[in-house]
Amino acid sequence: MSIKETISSYIRYNHWANKKLTQWLQTLPNEVLYKETNASFASIDLTLQHMKNAQFFWYEVITEGDVKKLDEAIVVKSIDTVIDQLLLGSGQMIEIYTKFSEQELAADINSPVMTRTRHDFIMHVINHNSYHRGQIITIARMLGAVTNIPETDYEAYFWDQKTNTKV
Numbered sequence: 001m002s003i004k005e006t007i008s009s010y011i012r013y014n015h016w017a018n019k020k021l022t023q024w025l026q027t028l029p030n031e032v033l034y035k036e037t038n039a040s041f042a043s044i045d046l047t048l049q050h051m052k053n054a055q056f057f058w059y060e061v062i063t064e065g066d067v068k069k070l071d072e073a074i075v076v077k078s079i080d081t082v083i084d085q086l087l088l089g090s091g092q093m094i095e096i097y098t099k100f101s102e103q104e105l106a107a108d109i110n111s112p113v114m115t116r117t118r119h120d121f122i123m124h125v126i127n128h129n130s131y132h133r134g135q136i137i138t139i140a141r142m143l144g145a146v147t148n149i150p151e152t153d154y155e156a157y158f159w160d161q162k163t164n165t166k167v
Contacts (some may be wrong), residue, residue, distance in 0.1 A: 035078050035143055
């Protein structure tokens with residue numbers, strides 16, 4: 001499998017996993033989503049906001065845009081807006097990143113603190129989201145949300161694609 005095929009699969013997986021997680025979160029009471037805990041970010045809401053902001057930051061890096069123009073302000077108790085923006089961001093990743101050629105994916109690009117290949121940064125943002133999706137599920141469990149928890153592993157994505165693909 002080429003780098004382009006691997007990256008394209010992971011990008012689609014990231015959006016699928018974000019959708020699975022956020023669809024489940026939207027079934028939970030708002031008290032659970034906004035409840036403060038001792039996690040890395042104080043609530044599920046704030047963790048989602050961090051994921052959204054990181055996606056947009058890395059989008060600017062990966063597309064060689066301007067990270068200084070980003071608005072990373074925290075929005076208070078606006079979970080639906082945050083979810084919409086998170087999904088918008090992961091959808092944009094599919095739209096743009098899958099069009100990169102092998103050469104563009106292998107090209108070195110600069111972030112504010114380092115230079116790496118474009119595909120390294122793409123894999124980083126996807127891994128970053130996976131990490132925080134796991135945190136969100138753990139926080140939700142600690143707050144009593146223990147039913148219908150979505151499986152968002154890469155393997156679950158394969159099974160879902162296989163099940164939903166018409167032959």
